[in-house]
Amino acid sequence: MEFELLNAYAKSVVEFLVDQLRYSEKEAVYVVSGYASVIERIGYFDNPQDWAFKIDEAMRYNITPDMWHSVL
Numbered sequence: 001m002e003f004e005l006l007n008a009y010a011k012s013v014v015e016f017l018v019d020q021l022r023y024s025e026k027e028a029v030y031v032v033s034g035y036a037s038v039i040e041r042i043g044y045f046d047n048p049q050d051w052a053f054k055i056d057e058a059m060r061y062n063i064t065p066d067m068w069h070s071v072l
Contacts, residue, residue, distance in 0.1 A: 003029050010036060012048035013055070020049075021056050031055055038068045 003014060003025065010032050017028035032039075035055050045051055058068070 006032065006036075009044055009048055010039070013039075013051045016049050016052040017056065021052060031059060035065050035068075038065050038072075041069070041072050 003011065006014065006029065014025070014028040014032050017023040017031070018025050023031070032055065035051075035058070039051055058064075
């Protein structure tokens with residue numbers, strides 16, 4: 001998926017991952033696209049940075065979107 005195809009909220013998450021957590025844009029878009037269904041299922045936080053931190057933590061602990069879906 002390309003950055004332009006993401007919704008505004010997902011773009012904000014991507015931008016934070018790139019600017020603050022040192023992801024490449026390609027990597028951030030890929031990761032956020034993969035977790036988009038989890039974000040939609042749980043809901044949008046007031047601050048997209050919260051999702052960026054949650055996704056980064058999930059990546060560090062090898063928690064996949066499928067793992068989250070199994071407990072939702």
